[in-house]
Amino acid sequence: MKFVDYPDTELMMFDLADMLASELAAALRQNDAACLCVPGGTTPGPIFDVLSGVKLDWDRVTVLLSDERWVPESHERSNARLVRQRLLTGRAAAATFLPLYADTPEPEAAVEALAEAITPHLPIDVLLLGMGADMHTASLFPGADRLAEALDDDAPVVVPMRAPGAGEPRVTLSAPVLAGAMSAHVVITGAEKREALERSEDLPPEEAPIRAVLANATVHWAP
Numbered sequence: 412m413k414f415v416d417y418p419d420t421e422l423m424m425f426d427l428a429d430m431l432a433s434e435l436a437a438a439l440r441q442n443d444a445a446c447l448c449v450p451g452g453t454t455p456g457p458i459f460d461v462l463s464g465v466k467l468d469w470d471r472v473t474v475l476l477s478d479e480r481w482v483p484e485s486h487e488r489s490n491a492r493l494v495r496q497r498l499l500t501g502r503a504a505a506a507t508f509l510p511l512y513a514d515t516p517e518p519e520a521a522v523e524a525l526a527e528a529i530t531p532h533l534p535i536d537v538l539l540l541g542m543g544a545d546m547h548t549a550s551l552f553p554g555a556d557r558l559a560e561a562l563d564d565d566a567p568v569v570v571p572m573r574a575p576g577a578g579e580p581r582v583t584l585s586a587p588v589l590a591g592a593m594s595a596h597v598v599i600t601g602a603e604k605r606e607a608l609e610r611s612e613d614l615p616p617e618e619a620p621i622r623a624v625l626a627n628a629t630v631h632w633a634p
């Protein structure tokens with residue numbers, strides 16, 4: 412794992428957006444298409460704001476979510492809603508978005524079809540993830556009902572997930588899909604998350620799921 416700390420959040424968001432854009436551009440120089448995978452939550456909005464205005468062949472980029480809350484896009488907790496409002500605007504509006512949600516009451520009915528749509532776009536070229544103070548990333552929560560399945564080397568691409576700290580049911584890309592990204596960045600802010608990251612170093616992924624993606628990742632931190 413590589414760790415980069417920044418003097419302030421604004422600078423981090425700009426630098427990181429710039430880095431993601433360069434990596435996407437490099438992937439597009441090598442291949443016809445590139446896959447960008449992003450998280451939801453409260454942290455990445457400012458990165459999306461910068462990235463959405465970057466000059467890039469966005470029409471060759473597919474955007475995926477690392478995970479989704481099982482709510483329709485009209486819901487304020489929908490990660491797809493965040494991505495549509497903050498990332499898929501401006502120049503990035505030309506990208507293709509693959510949602511991680513379908514209009515079924517429970518995620519179990521939809522995960523296979525979602526995985527089928529995503530699989531042709533793997534491996535992820537550029538991955539951005541967040542992390543919770545409980546050391547979850549994507550929707551790989553400690554104590555979640557299907558965490559062991561999602562951490563397994565042979566895990567399916569998309570796994571439904573229910574956890575005490577998660578609110579509504581979720582779906583998540585599995586650990587091998589996330590860990591298989593060509594380039595991975597984790598963005599965190601504040602002392603609590605930095606301490607959690609340090610604590611995770613002595614824990615197995617079952618207790619600290621962020622461990623499952625850290626080996627080849629760069630963690631970006633600002634106070």
Ligand SMILES: O=C(O)[C@H](O)[C@@H](O)[C@H](O)[C@H](O)COP(=O)(O)O
Nearest residue numbers: 450451452453454541542548549
């Ligand atoms: O849908 C989600 O909630 C995410 O994808 C999740 O994994 C998020 O990245 C962390 O919970 C951090 O969330 P914050 O950025 O809001 O702290």
